[in-house]
Amino acid sequence: MNIAFNEIQETIRMVQMESLDIRTVTMGINLKDCVDPDFEKMDQRVYDKITSYAKNLTSVAANVEKEYGIPIINKRISITPIAELLGHATKDEAVRLAKTLDKAARVLGVDFIGGYSALVHKAINKGDQVLLDALPEALSQTERVCGSVSVATTRSGINMEAVKQMGQVIQKASQLTKDQNGIACAKLVVFCNPVEDNPFMAGAFHGSGEGEAVINVGVSGPGVVLNALKRYPDADLGGVSDVIKKTAFKITRAGELIGRVVADRLNLPFGIMDLSLAPTNAMNDSVAEILEEIGLERVGTHGTIAALALMNDAVKKGGAMASSYVGGLSGAFIPVSEDNGMIKGIEDKSLSLDKLEAMTCVCSVGLDMIAVSGDASPASLSGLIADEMAIGMINKKTTAVRVIPVPGKEEGDMVEFGGLLGRAPVMGLNPFSSEKLIARSGRIPAPLQSLIN
Amino acid sequence: MEQKRAVVSVVGKDQVGIIAKVTAILADNHMNVLDISQTILQDFFTMMMLVDVSRAENLDKLQSEFDQVSLELGLKINIQLEDIFQSMHRI
Numbered sequence: 001m002n003i004a005f006n007e008i009q010e011t012i013r014m015v016q017m018e019s020l021d022i023r024t025v026t027m028g029i030n031l032k033d034c035v036d037p038d039f040e041k042m043d044q045r046v047y048d049k050i051t052s053y054a055k056n057l058t059s060v061a062a063n064v065e066k067e068y069g070i071p072i073i074n075k076r077i078s079i080t081p082i083a084e085l086l087g088h089a090t091k092d093e094a095v096r097l098a099k100t101l102d103k104a105a106r107v108l109g110v111d112f113i114g115g116y117s118a119l120v121h122k123a124i125n126k127g128d129q130v131l132l133d134a135l136p137e138a139l140s141q142t143e144r145v146c147g148s149v150s151v152a153t154t155r156s157g158i159n160m161e162a163v164k165q166m167g168q169v170i171q172k173a174s175q176l177t178k179d180q181n182g183i184a185c186a187k188l189v190v191f192c193n194p195v196e197d198n199p200f201m202a203g204a205f206h207g208s209g210e211g212e213a214v215i216n217v218g219v220s221g222p223g224v225v226l227n228a229l230k231r232y233p234d235a236d237l238g239g240v241s242d243v244i245k246k247t248a249f250k251i252t253r254a255g256e257l258i259g260r261v262v263a264d265r266l267n268l269p270f271g272i273m274d275l276s277l278a279p280t281n282a283m284n285d286s287v288a289e290i291l292e293e294i295g296l297e298r299v300g301t302h303g304t305i306a307a308l309a310l311m312n313d314a315v316k317k318g319g320a321m322a323s324s325y326v327g328g329l330s331g332a333f334i335p336v337s338e339d340n341g342m343i344k345g346i347e348d349k350s351l352s353l354d355k356l357e358a359m360t361c362v363c364s365v366g367l368d369m370i371a372v373s374g375d376a377s378p379a380s381l382s383g384l385i386a387d388e389m390a391i392g393m394i395n396k397k398t399t400a401v402r403v404i405p406v407p408g409k410e411e412g413d414m415v416e417f418g419g420l421l422g423r424a425p426v427m428g429l430n431p432f433s434s435e436k437l438i439a440r441s442g443r444i445p446a447p448l449q450s451l452i453n
Numbered sequence: 454m455e456q457k458r459a460v461v462s463v464v465g466k467d468q469v470g471i472i473a474k475v476t477a478i479l480a481d482n483h484m485n486v487l488d489i490s491q492t493i494l495q496d497f498f499t500m501m502m503l504v505d506v507s508r509a510e511n512l513d514k515l516q517s518e519f520d521q522v523s524l525e526l527g528l529k530i531n532i533q534l535e536d537i538f539q540s541m542h543r544i
Contacts, residue, residue, distance in 0.1 A: 069533035
């Protein structure tokens with residue numbers, strides 16, 4: 001069937017005026033066969049495997065982008081959680097491995113490499129501990145390496161020992177990059193119920209259920225959804241949901257096609273399509289502005305969670321029909337520093353840290369890109385993480401914390417991270433201590449899966 | 454040979470010679486125009502062409518030739534493979 005004039009116009013408008021883009025093409029690579037008791041050999045194997053599998057990633061993506069006329073913003077790599085390779089390694093060796101990954105990413109021209117990670121939701125074993133010890137230095141001495149640590153799941157509970165350590169890791173990583181506003185923390189996520197096929201940074205890693213190598217694609221389009229909604233100012237909420245659903249469908253279809261073409265040309269299987277509304281600092285490319293378009297004067301006011309829940313669900317419904325392999329975190333990201341509307345909400349005092357926490361109950365991820373005052377104690381950071389992990393654990397969803405204590409800054413200051421990471425107003429943490437709770441350590445037991453209400 | 458089709462879209466201020474220049478580039482690159490539709494929307498010249506690109510080796514080269522005309526006449530010219538429209542709007 002021939003395509004109609006107005007359909008062609010719609011696609012062109014989405015790309016050129018409403019910032020529709022393929023946010024990321026992420027190649028997942030399994031590194032398990034690189035394990036070797038001799039660190040030098042392992043280091044070399046890791047480098048060789050990544051650079052040989054991904055050698056054409058950026059050039060193929062660039063060609064597809066031109067032929068189809070849809071920009072692909074990021075090319076990324078996710079790898080087997082590095083802690084699984086580190087059995088006998090020392091902390092210094094672990095930091096060296098991070099530098100090797102950084103070098104591979106630079107040589108390949110990929111923006112980020114994710115998977116400097118450990119899954120410690122039940123217990124911390126030897127390799128995990130080495131990774132946790134190495135994290136602050138690894139992230140502060142590299143540019144493109146991202147890390148994540150899973151400290152809780154619905155089935156295993158919350159590993160509070162890991163939560164305790166992560167508070168310290170974050171504070172230390174921030175101190176080590178104090179000249180750059182604690183930027184190392186922007187590359188580190190703490191997870192509850194992480195997914196194995198997430199193509200989005202900083203939380204991407206290549207899980208153990210994944211294949212040898214795979215192409216996952218993340219699409220985003222807050223601008224497209226916002227503009228679609230603007231055309232129906234009088235629709236009721238059922239209508240609003242319908243508009244978002246239809247728009248999400250089209251965005252997902254575009255993403256799946258691009259993903260399959262890239263995978264095909266690289267001779268790799270296509271993994272998943274992650275349809276997440278992920279904002280950028282571009283004009284009108286904001287999740288908060290969608291919520292405001294639905295009917296809030298400013299994001300954070302009463303009704304915000306209802307609007308977010310409606311939007312998140314509609315996005316998933318549209319995406320679910322459009323692609324047979326929807327995965328990752330599909331839904332909405334609500335990072336503060338990357339979303340002009342969220343920044344405005346905090347500046348106008350309509351949006352608080354507490355409301356952001358509540359919003360994570362219905363969004364797809366969690367507390368993301370939040371700047372807090374530099375003197376936040378590790379115990380308070382751990383407390384913040386524990387709260388967020390509990391939300392994810394009880395509600396059987398993924399939640400995450402990416403929080404950046406900014407050295408030398410206090411509540412109310414503005415901090416610039418630059419580039420895609422944007423800028424954020426610094427928020428204050430609760431002044432009262434969580435020290436005793438965090439010091440108790442141990443594991444919060446997994447919740448009952450019946451008697452749900 | 455199987456047909457591979459692309460959509461060429463041209464948007465900009467109406468003036469003499471737009472169609473001539475764009476189709477000249479297509480002809481130079483041995484591309485057949487399969488369908489063409491053109492309208493004036495609020496003073497803006499808007500044209501969509503469906504072209505057969507199965508003989509074109511490099512869309513990139515074509516786009517750069519279009520870019521020169523874009524600059525010259527103050528237009529926006531894009532070429533995109535047809536599949537993207539098919540997959541977005543057709544189930």
